[in-house]
Amino acid sequence: MIPVLGASCGVGASVLAATLADALQLAHHSVLLVDPSDPGRSGLGFAARSRGPWHVRPHPRVGIRFSWRAQALLAQVETDLGVLAPGMVPAPRWWCPPRHRVAVTVVDLGHDPWRLAAHPVAGAAAWLRAGAPVPRPVLVVCPSHPSLRYAEQVLARMQPWVATGAAAAPTQLVVMGARRWPRGVAGAAGRRVAELLPGAVFVPHHPATAAAGVTPDPTPPALRRAISPLLRRWGLAPDPTRRPRRNR
Structure with a gap:
């Protein structure tokens, strides 16, 4: 499970989430791309060609629609x-x-x-809850001073929940829109944030994507x-430098 958490709105978290889903499909994984945001503010609102036929309704006025994005x-x-409101987003068990x-x-x-980050145990933030499967949160930033400051504030806001074991801390930093700092x-x-810079x-x-x-x-x-x-570091994509083993 890979929660993609942005340092602020507009840093490219939705683009990264879609890119991860597409790359995992090409690596022959069965992928579920979850979009728990308000429909009017979603960055994945046009990620599917049409609305899918599957529908789950955990609440009379809030439901979940399943569509296809290629094979995901x-x-x-x-x-x-x-x-x-954040607390009205269905819990992760409804998204199966x-x-x-x-x-x-x-x-x-x-x-x-x-x-x-204020309350990562309910609503959409429940995807950050520590447990099984172990989440691997990714923190997305832009290559700018304000974005790094926002990222530090988000991590500081999550720190009490991480310290008590209620939430998983982001261990991977992704910089969108640059090849280097x-x-x-x-x-x-x-x-x-400095602890995440080396990786x-x-x-x-x-x-065109922007x-x-x-x-x-x-x-x-x-x-x-x-x-x-x-993805190769996480064991989710094959290593192109490794030669396939031959069976006698």
């Missing part, structure tokens, strides 16, 4: 309410797709990280190549 299932909140086994779940939590930016990282993964800027956002089309190969070392 996309699960999104449906509601007729004007505003969807009917008649479909899932190997990897990618959760887009980038829509409101400040509220999620601009001069002087990495030095502005706070104590908590940071950089995803380059892609003009303009159109996440569409039903596959994410660009350049973005998938950028995150492939991370």
Whole structure:
């Protein structure tokens, strides 16, 4: 389970979540892409070509719609309410797709990280809850001073929950829109973010994706190549340098 947590809105968490889902599909995994954000603020609102036929309704006015994004299932909140409070998002157990086994779940939590980090045991923040399967939260930032400051504040807000074992701390930093740190930016990282800097993964800027956002089309190969070392490190993608073993 891979929760994708943005340092702030607009850093590219939805693009990263879709890229992870596409790369995992190409690595022959059965993928569930979860979008628990308010439908009006979702970064994955156009990630599927059409609305799927499967529907789960844990509440009379809040439901979950399952659609297809290529061979991955996309699960999104449906509601007729004007505003969807964080505590009204269905719990993770409701997002299990009917008649479909899932190997990897990618959760887009980038829509409101400040509220999620305040109480990561209910609503959409429950995806950060420590347990089985063990979540591997990813923290997404932009290559800028403000983004690193926001990331430090989010980590500090989560620290009490991590200390008590209620939530899993982000262990991976992903920098969207750059191939390296601009001069002087990495030095502005706070104590908590600085611990994630050595293993940071950089995803380059892609003009077409930045303009159109996440569409039903596959994410660009350049973005998938950028995150492939991370998936190999987690054992979710094959190592191209390893030769296949021959059986006698």
